[in-house]
Amino acid sequence: MKSFDAPQFIHSAKLIREKVESFERFPFTLPVLKNLNSIEFHPKISFFIGENGTGKSTLLEALAVSCGFNAEGGTKNFTFSTRKSHSQLWKFIRLSRSFKKPKDGFFLRAECFYNVATEIERLDEGPGGPPIINSYGGVSLHEQSHGESFFALMINRFGGNGLYILDEPEAALSPTRQMAMLSRMHQLVKDGSQFIIATHSPILMAYPDSKIFSLDNGVVEEIEYEESEHYTVTRHFLNNHSSMVSQLIAD
Template sequence: MISTQYVSQVRLRVDDIPTFDRYPFSLSAVRNLDVLELHPNVTFLVGENGSGKSTLLEAIAVSFGFNPEGGTKNFGFNTRASHSELHKFIRLSKGVKFPRTGFFLRAESFFNLATEIERLDAEPGGPPIIDYYGGKSLHEQSHGESFWALLMNRFGGQGFYVLDEPEAALSPQRQLATLARIHELVNDESQFIIATHSPILMAYPNAYIYGFSEHGIERLTLEETEHYQVMHDFVMNPKRMLDELLDSSKHGDG
């Protein structure tokens, strides 16, 4: 049966990989990857830094046709070629529908994207690109404000969105507002793949959550993620956790 979602699976082309002894193929998440089933609405990739979640997310985005440093398919700037070659060794299973729009957000290179928009708008001809992002320079706003302008103005229905740690720019309250905006876009036939550390974002109903670790990739519930468990334990009894943490640190220094 042909899927109607924009991307339904990510498959590793194992037979084409020259060796698993070097990066990125040496990552446990990549070594153990076969087929990753994506939710038609929202899929989360979670895990510690260095677990491979952002590497796979980037490969999905580049394989789909997005610029490695972020933006839409129309962006082609290259400040520093830092992306891995993993995109050459995965296959995306696409449905019969094609998204009307899309965006790849990389928190670490969002500054470069804002700079590229200003550079393009300084050239003659055509309407200002910044008008599609709320009309105000992204550099003249805080990181959180500029991301919110992107989410509210540039993101639209029938879109395919790949987001790498969007919570880096957002307060808890704005993360909750982001959930509401994601839901609006999902109801307008959009699909999201999000790498995140935020238990708030992971709480989106019915989403797939994949945990990345040294053991590979496994499907988890929100409550099974370490992110949720640590945050839950801290909020329920911050004094006890701080006492244990700081006491352990004191003994370690001694």
């Protein structure tokens, strides 16, 4: 049975449909937005899953910006912008928040983490205060592999009692590191944290005390882990890999 005993910073998000001038303009052309009313989050971990193009990243970005994070990622103190490509969806999102405020927070966009690492180095070139990189393990994120820098972020920078919004955090992680991330997430949840994650990883999605929202049918639909395509396809492939590969590469 799923428990709901953890503190919750974001209860729900509602699309203010009456403010939308047209559902024929991006991002409101996305089927999931045309059908969206509200989302009730799990106090510990909520997952957004779905095929490419269903709107996971667009929705996650809007939630992050509504929470005060920089659209390209980082903490709420990051204000850099390399290219303003984020949508205006955040202006149409109304969040229901807890009276309890997170002491920590981070928005991770896998595709923009290089820019975050560059911004850290730029800020550390300026005068005053201890180097920001110390909070990330003390080693330049550019001097580590993509996967190592992701993991350094979660181990060193995520301090607990925080709101962490992660867009495809598994992108640079091996299966073993994804399992290590699952363990780290659990530690942070026990320290009072809340996660909202867009992912394709059946390993991360296996976290038991969570909600999984599928966007595949043009709606935000809560499903069970075993009902997800990620689980069923991966399981079928691993149990029948020889025959499936033969079919996939047949002339």
